[in-house]
Amino acid sequence: MKIKYMSPSSxxxxxxxxxxVNIADLAEESLGRKGFEFIADTTEHAAPEGMVYIALQVLDxxxxxxxxxxxxxxxxxxxFTGVLLPVGDVTYGxxxxxxxxSGKIKAYKGV
Numbered sequence: 001m002k003i004k005y006m007s008p009s010s011x012x013x014x015x016x017x018x019x020x021v022n023i024a025d026l027a028e029e030s031l032g033r034k035g036f037e038f039i040a041d042t043t044e045h046a047a048p049e050g051m052v053y054i055a056l057q058v059l060d061x062x063x064x065x066x067x068x069x070x071x072x073x074x075x076x077x078x079x080f081t082g083v084l085l086p087v088g089d090v091t092y093g094x095x096x097x098x099x100x101x102s103g104k105i106k107a108y109k110g111v
Contacts, residue, residue, distance in 0.1 A: 040103075052096055056105050061086055065081060072094065
């Protein structure tokens with residue numbers, strides 16, 4: 001369905017990939033509507049097909065051993081691996097894979 005214009009009251013938004021989405025759905029997704037994966041081991045975890053991890057919430061001081069992001073979710077700056085992330089830290093991004101050296105996190109799923 002092509003929409004000729006977007007009115008503020010429609011609740012719709014046109015994404016860069018030409019998909020039309022509802023703003024309320026995006027808000028709910030950013031708050032964990034798609035669920036999360038509890039990670040407390042040193043095995044590599046991959047987001048389900050067609051999804052990514054949109055936020056990593058630290059439950060027990062954690063160190064990331066490795067990760068992979070989507071091309072549009074690259075992390076820039078200094079190395080992100082091997083750094084202690086304290087309890088309560090929340091890191092947002094578009095992670096396809098994550099592997100811990102230590103700690104426990106909730107990896108929230110999104111699209």
